[in-house]
């Protein structure tokens with residue numbers, strides 16, 4: 001039985017990880033490869049575009065998110081299902097929303113290069129690199145969701161990206177057939 005109050009047709013997949021680990025790259029490929037339609041929600045862009053924040057923090061060069069506004073915006077989408085939530089943090093999303101939580105990781109030298117190429121300020125590169133080394137997002141995901149729905153995947157090459165997306169596609173197929181079986185048993 002699915003969590004109370006939600007019977008979506010398609011799953012809610014959270015793709016998280018330190019900035020630069022490849023969340024958007026994975027989400028973009030996944031929407032192409034998925035056997036069912038999925039909507040990619042880049043949460044950082046949503047916060048910016050819909051003004052779901054309390055202003056821009058110049059020191060950290062990022063928006064201070066208004067969590068209540070963000071959750072209100074996302075609730076109907078999560079309830080409907082068929083979405084990929086792409087964000088560098090995940091603990092804010094209620095456990096009942098998530099069917100699968102993918103945490104991407106990348107070795108810190110490579111991550112440093114990716115963030116440097118983006119022109120991030122040194123302080124922001126250092127902060128993110130340290131977070132990756134300390135497994136901050138992995139710990140957060142493990143503390144926030146049941147262990148059986150949290151997977152950690154390496155994102156250091158195009159082969160990794162393709163393999164990861166292929167395994168998420170397999171997971172979606174299994175999720176769909178489990179759903180069908182459950183529905184058949186209930187009717």
Ligand SMILES: Nc1ncnc2c1ncn2[C@@H]1O[C@H](COP(=O)(O)OP(=O)(O)OP(=O)(O)O)[C@@H](O)[C@H]1O
Pocket residue numbers: 017018019020021022023024025026087088114154155156157158160161
């Ligand atoms: N598995 C991978 N192999 C090689 N390069 C990758 C891989 N994943 C991502 N990249 C590259 O790293 C950079 C960052 O990727 P991407 O924007 O997908 O990361 P992100 O986690 O979504 O970042 P942010 O949290 O800041 O939005 C891009 O230049 C992308 O091409």
